[in-house]
Amino acid sequence: MSLDHLVEQAVIETERFILRPVRKSDEGLISHYASDERLARMTTSIPHPLPPGAVEAFITRSLAEDRTDDVWAIDGTSDGGAELKGLMSLRRLDRNQSEVSYWVAPPFWNTGLASDALQALIDANPLGSETMFASVFQDNAASARVLTHCGFRYLGDAENFSVARDATVPTWTYSRKL
Numbered sequence: 001m002s003l004d005h006l007v008e009q010a011v012i013e014t015e016r017f018i019l020r021p022v023r024k025s026d027e028g029l030i031s032h033y034a035s036d037e038r039l040a041r042m043t044t045s046i047p048h049p050l051p052p053g054a055v056e057a058f059i060t061r062s063l064a065e066d067r068t069d070d071v072w073a074i075d076g077t078s079d080g081g082a083e084l085k086g087l088m089s090l091r092r093l094d095r096n097q098s099e100v101s102y103w104v105a106p107p108f109w110n111t112g113l114a115s116d117a118l119q120a121l122i123d124a125n126p127l128g129s130e131t132m133f134a135s136v137f138q139d140n141a142a143s144a145r146v147l148t149h150c151g152f153r154y155l156g157d158a159e160n161f162s163v164a165r166d167a168t169v170p171t172w173t174y175s176r177k178l
Helices: 003-008 024-034 054-063 113-124 141-149
Strands: 018-021 069-075 086-093 097-104 131-137 153-162 167-177
Touching: 018 113, 024 054, 054 069, 069 113, 086 113, 097 113, 113 141, 131 141, 131 153, 141 167
Parallel strands: 097 131
Antiparallel strands: 018 069, 069 086, 086 097, 131 167, 153 167
16 A cells, blocks of 8 residues: 555545545444444444454455445544544446445434534545435435435435345435535
8 A cells, every 4th residue: 555545535525524435443433333233224234233454344344455445434533532433435336426325423423413514525526526426225214314304305216235134125226416
């Protein structure tokens, strides 16, 4: 991994937090929060229980030069808060589009953090996307509200597999033109 590559991923500063690239030192807090079944069940990719090495492999993929996703830690230290409050990611899609995904650690649920972090990512638009997409499980109304609060429009229903649930789960899909 070259340090030059890490510089290529934008650091996004707000008054409340900084969105910065994940780093190896985030492993402990990511493991701690991702081990929470409530959080894992609202994602497609976090297994529950969390197996050894899963977070280390995630961080390695997130820092790889050939990655398809840019991943940011929501870092609250600039405001005297926790070093990691959640994660935001953008996956590169074709035709100048991207897909956003995020999770916020349970201690920071219902604080407006997810909406603020998503809006900061939209405002910065670090991939120069013309359109962002997102999907949420239909039993996660809070994440759907985050998307609509940030200007995403409902596109339709679909399904996605959840590793933690070991099941296909109905989703709502959203988009936002930038």
